Amino acid sequence: MRRTTFRKKIVIVGDGACGKTSLLIVYQNGQFPERYLPTVFENYISRVELDHHKSVELALWDTAGQEDYDRLRPLSYFETDVIMICYAVDNINSFQNVRDKWLPEIKHFCGNNVSLVLVGLKTDLRSESRSTVSHQQGLKLAKEIGAKYGECSAKTNEHVQDVIRLAAQVAVKPKNFFKRRLQCNIL
Incomplete structure (x- = not known):
């Protein structure tokens, strides 16, 4: 049987320092970066095997979450298949910004x-921090915004592969396929 390979673009957004770049570095290299490196734009290419007959070549676009880049970041949205909206489970503000900042943008x-995947990052900090966003709160928000949901810890490499695989699965089954490419507007 013939093998099918899809090419899909996934843009990763979320507040600065919520863990987006660490997620992608651990996914690509398997090693957690010990120091914080702010990102302007970074692209990663990866292949995900969905089954014996289907694979996806992903262009993973890491974006800057800081307000200084609010005017530059929208350039990354053109022809996007999936947007991963990330927040840190130990930072309630980053969770609130999913609804207040990222979804409106x-x-x-x-x-x-555009298809959405909501991702809770830094799950290893749930045991260390008093106030964290629960798994149930993340699921509830994902349902409200029409997104799939996943969580992971880049530091412990727990569920990192699962989150990227989830985004790949969503990418090959886009919402409103025929309309999607016409919807992103760059002003």
């Missing part, structure tokens, strides 16, 4: 037809 530049 995505809807403004991509309309309602």
